[in-house]
Amino acid sequence: MKEKSLDELLKHTHTTPRHGLSVEFTNRVIHHLNRQPQQSRLSYMKEFLQMKLITKPAIALATVVACVAIGGTSYAAVGGWNGIQALFGGEKKVDNARIVTVNTQNCTITSALNITSKDKQQSTYYYKVINDSKLTNDQIVQMARGECEDSANSQTSFDVTSELNKNPLNQDTVVGDYTDSLVTAVNSSSISIESDVPTGDTIKTFNQTFPHIDPQVIVYSGAQRLALSDIHVGDHVALSYRASGDALRNSETIRPDKVDTSAQVVVVIAKNSPDRTAAVNYQKYNGKEFEQVTPCSTDASGFCTAEQYYSQKH
Amino acid sequence: MQNKDELELIAHSLNGDHIAYGILVDRYKNAIFYHCFAIVHDEASAEDIAQETFITAYYKLHLYNADYRLSTWLFKIATNKALDNLRKHRHEIKTDDSIFDTLPGKQPGPDKSAHYDELHRAVEALAPKHRAVISLYYWQGLSYNEIATVMSAPVGSVQGWMHRAKAILRKELS
Numbered sequence: 001m002k003e004k005s006l007d008e009l010l011k012h013t014h015t016t017p018r019h020g021l022s023v024e025f026t027n028r029v030i031h032h033l034n035r036q037p038q039q040s041r042l043s044y045m046k047e048f049l050q051m052k053l054i055t056k057p058a059i060a061l062a063t064v065v066a067c068v069a070i071g072g073t074s075y076a077a078v079g080g081w082n083g084i085q086a087l088f089g090g091e092k093k094v095d096n097a098r099i100v101t102v103n104t105q106n107c108t109i110t111s112a113l114n115i116t117s118k119d120k121q122q123s124t125y126y127y128k129v130i131n132d133s134k135l136t137n138d139q140i141v142q143m144a145r146g147e148c149e150d151s152a153n154s155q156t157s158f159d160v161t162s163e164l165n166k167n168p169l170n171q172d173t174v175v176g177d178y179t180d181s182l183v184t185a186v187n188s189s190s191i192s193i194e195s196d197v198p199t200g201d202t203i204k205t206f207n208q209t210f211p212h213i214d215p216q217v218i219v220y221s222g223a224q225r226l227a228l229s230d231i232h233v234g235d236h237v238a239l240s241y242r243a244s245g246d247a248l249r250n251s252e253t254i255r256p257d258k259v260d261t262s263a264q265v266v267v268v269i270a271k272n273s274p275d276r277t278a279a280v281n282y283q284k285y286n287g288k289e290f291e292q293v294t295p296c297s298t299d300a301s302g303f304c305t306a307e308q309y310y311s312q313k314h
Numbered sequence: 315m316q317n318k319d320e321l322e323l324i325a326h327s328l329n330g331d332h333i334a335y336g337i338l339v340d341r342y343k344n345a346i347f348y349h350c351f352a353i354v355h356d357e358a359s360a361e362d363i364a365q366e367t368f369i370t371a372y373y374k375l376h377l378y379n380a381d382y383r384l385s386t387w388l389f390k391i392a393t394n395k396a397l398d399n400l401r402k403h404r405h406e407i408k409t410d411d412s413i414f415d416t417l418p419g420k421q422p423g424p425d426k427s428a429h430y431d432e433l434h435r436a437v438e439a440l441a442p443k444h445r446a447v448i449s450l451y452y453w454q455g456l457s458y459n460e461i462a463t464v465m466s467a468p469v470g471s472v473q474g475w476m477h478r479a480k481a482i483l484r485k486e487l488s
Binding site for chain 2 (some may be wrong): 006009010011013014016017018019020021022025026028029030032034150151238279280283284
């Protein structure tokens with residue numbers, strides 16, 4: 001089963017119920033709401049509208065920050081995470097686009113063109129950037145490196161997850177995590193963080209205190225196992241928590257400032273997790289302003305998209 | 315980003331306007347129902363979970379963050395409820411191949427139908443979390459970032475789950 005054909009099969013294998021929803025579905029929902037005692041939610045509406053009013057400039061500001069982050073030197077602060085390198089390898093003009101070459105070390109980027117890891121030591125990735133794009137070659141390289149770091153971080157988190165699940169307390173109750181967090185306070189039983197949470201295409205900052213840490217908390221940095229005492233104020237971390245009772249239900253909110261952390265227990269702390277700004281931007285622009293391509297002979301440009309590549313092979 | 319009409323409907327719903335909320339329910343009910351069905355594989359349960367999703371969403375609407383698409387938030391609630399349903403009824407789940415249909419207009423040709431049947435069974439056998447990711451990405455059209463929001467996980471984890479799910483499917487279909 002080749003990647004492309006599997007993708008195609010999955011797209012067209014949407015399992016749907018034989019019968020549709022009951023025609024009374026919406027009425028039943030509304031009927032249920034009508035039976036409940038009404039309470040004034042005017043304050044919520046005001047809060048919602050107020051949030052919208054203050055959110056818009058916040059988004060604009062965050063977007064500017066993100067642009068600066070990928071275009072400037074601030075990103076260098078996290079360069080080299082886990083030994084990952086990404087360097088500009090050249091540019092080639094083709095019709096209505098340019099091909100940017102990125103040479104990497106210790107990197108695997110998950111995509112249709114390289115779903116399985118090839119040579120992680122040294123890999124070359126090619127990106128076709130449309131002419132209308134304002135993205136610079138340096139930004140393409142930095143976004144590719146961000147994607148490398150995200151992928152490596154994911155692999156490590158897989159390993160940790162396997163270990164995490166050995167504890168029955170963690171099974172089915174590990175409900176969330178915070179990435180891109182700065183430790184603002186920590187002791188043997190609690191930890192406070194300032195966390196950058198991806199919100200749509202931008203990132204917002206939240207402060208959160210977790211009053212409980214599992215005695216068996218898994219602490220690590222890259223492949224290295226650490227102790228909780230190795231975590232200090234100012235460290236850049238990602239953490240995962242389990243929840244129960246109301247806190248589990250509260251996890252349904254996607255406003256971290258509204259989550260009650262009193263019934264949440266920190267179970268994993270990863271030190272020096274990579275900044276995700278560049279990876280978020282990779283996801284934002286991928287497929288819109290650039291696309292990964294691979295060398296091939298069937299296209300005049302010398303490079304094929306995943307679709308072209310697999311259609312020529314099959 | 316939300317359109318003005320939807321934001322107004324949400325604001326009215328927050329003020330107790332059930333008609334406004336009914337319009338939102340009508341807008342997303344099928345997508346939520348299909349997604350729940352993809353996870354629990356039982357029509358009655360999927361409809362119950364979809365109904366619970368919209369009731370829960372109504373009472374928690376003040377917690378909704380309008381920086382996200384409303385559908386993303388609804389998928390998050392529905393996914394939690396569907397996975398929770400599977401945990402509670404772990405020993406009662408039974409699957410019936412006859413309940414599966416492909417979408418109208420997407421019927422595979424005869425040469426591919428065997429592959430589709432195989433894939434149905436392989437997807438059905440995946441872990442619930444993997445099924446959820448497959449449903450959200452391939453059938454509901456969410457991006458990896460949106461799925462990360464739905465699943466309360468880093469994007470890298472979502473990519474990893476997808477990678478793992480597809481590796482299992484490839485092995486089953488090889």
